[in-house]
Amino acid sequence: MQFNVDATCGKARACTITTAHSTIQTPIFMPVGTVGSVKALDMADMTELLDTQIILANTYHMYLRPGDETVAKMGGLHGYTTYPNSFLTDSGGFQAFSLSDISKPTESGIEFRSHIDGSKHFFTPEKVIDIQNNLNSDIMMILDDLVALPATQERIKTSIQRTTQWAQQSIDYHRYNQSKGIGINQNIFAIIQGGTDFNFRTQSAEELCAMDYDGFAIGGLSVGESNNLMYDTVEHTTPLMPADKPRYLMGVGTPEDLVENIERGVDMFDCVMPTRNARNGTLFTTFGKVNIKGAVYKYDAQPIDPDCQCYTCRRYSRAYLHHLFRSREITYFRLASLHNLHYYLWLVRQAREAIIAGQFIEFKKDFYARRQS
């Protein structure tokens, strides 16, 4: 991976990441393609309509179905799905933790049952790298020990220690693999934990950032804490992360979250929000949220956002989308998902331009002003 900081504006950064499959300009939002498909959209939508350079796939899901060995056999994620640009895969730990009925973190990994058929599985730091080697993602995430908040100080302490220990195992294993020719073009990121406790965050960041990772993520946020506490924790943590490597805030968030955390020095984001909310009727615009279910849209001939140039806004009215949503038409899901992802990707591109122009503060002011008008 090549990484370059193209410009900064305050703590906000505009960077360029080059992987074996694409060149990614940050700040970037990565659409979530859980099972190797961004829900309701296809890979040509990703490249031709949304111009994405990187998307995410979930290791937990791909491991359970169709199986990482199946994916490997069919040419890895790129061959299997035909998406030609970069994939980031998570470690699977979060899903093993959140989707599984039983999930037991131990000293050596996480035991869990499949949400599909109840079968038992065990993820270790090495195992999730093996899986991600099979998936051949461009950026792999390591296994971390997640904590449900609120948690005791002791439990958080264990999580930090375990995450650091697993991180050491993970980087050793990956570099060893690479020396054997495995995962040569794959990059690996560690995940800083510590909840909203600044001391723990400092400890986790210092321990992990001393290791030879290609990038670092902030994990364990956007799990129910207040927005301000999330922003403060990010603000505390980013200065502890190396300036010459990408910074990824996992699972975040709203358009406001993106703007606030870009300001605090984050380069990469992912979240199911734009696609999930689209399916539930919530559309994001420059002037705030539109709930397309609302009766007020029944005769509204305007596009979702008159300022938007997406596939959907160039073609369809709020009235028609309102009707498709109320009629539970499958068609609605794609049109709404295209719009929301287009908005998120447009937003981070606008942020990048503002950073390069040295006008991030003005950009942020304008972003909020439009939402209040």
Add this chain to the structure above:
Amino acid sequence: MQFNVDATCGKARACTITTAHSTIQTPIFMPVGTVGSVKALDMADMTELLDTQIILANTYHMYLRPGDETVAKMGGLHGYTTYPNSFLTDSGGFQAFSLSDISKPTESGIEFRSHIDGSKHFFTPEKVIDIQNNLNSDIMMILDDLVALPATQERIKTSIQRTTQWAQQSIDYHRYNQSKGIGINQNIFAIIQGGTDFNFRTQSAEELCAMDYDGFAIGGLSVGESNNLMYDTVEHTTPLMPADKPRYLMGVGTPEDLVENIERGVDMFDCVMPTRNARNGTLFTTFGKVNIKGAVYKYDAQPIDPDCQCYTCRRYSRAYLHHLFRSREITYFRLASLHNLHYYLWLVRQAREAIIAGQFIEFKKDFYARRQS
């Protein structure tokens, strides 16, 4: 509507229909856009990816939701949905008959309850024309009196009489409307009934074809009778229909049904089969059906049909589609529907070329040969 018979080959015909919105070359298959959207697809898919010149919308559904007056307010079906080519709308009678819990045909119309909210409604021959005027479809179908088969001779006789009576009311009403400037660019088709009884079909055809309709349909088939009985009934009926007007076989059917009935002189078809079967995992190809659910496709890197040039076959493998289907991904529905509709539209275009080349028999032979290889 302009209508021209471009070529014939035996009884098979290649015609051109020109409406206010598009030029349609027959034989043609019309995708079903029940609520003003072909399930899982959008109107740009219809024009840009499938090159359709005509699609169908269901009067019953549009009347109940969003309401035909809403559609009229938003510019008719064309303005509301943005589909620029022709719409055919059915009369709503079939859905009032089949979707409603209670449905009571009377001398003057059909009483039914909404499948959405249970509210009571009454369709008369005039009412369904009013609705279709609001929808502003290019081809309107008249209300007919449907019979659940098997039925007594007496019930079928009543159906024929009533259908003829309603047809007289319908054409009088439409021509009167037109004299007042309503529905000037709209065409109207009558529907020949009579089950599989040749005498009744003869009577119905003779009575209806004496009236000033723009085209004629054969209704009441593909409702459970054997294929051969359907083909024989069509073969009996088409010679009774005027040669200088379009012939439309409603709600039919499989690829085999299309080929057999084109041979018997039918110009127009519609059916939910390609889209519904796509969603259920059945894909149509030149060599027969593919059930994409099958484990045999798990590692199959080929497209659905190596001879197909559709959006899906140019991009995705059976293995990936198999995975999307098994994972119940929304994405699958669009990719599969695009393929099946592309196949149906390709098939009727091939039939047209064969008719023009005077080689329909060879075309039919080849169609069946490929399915047995």
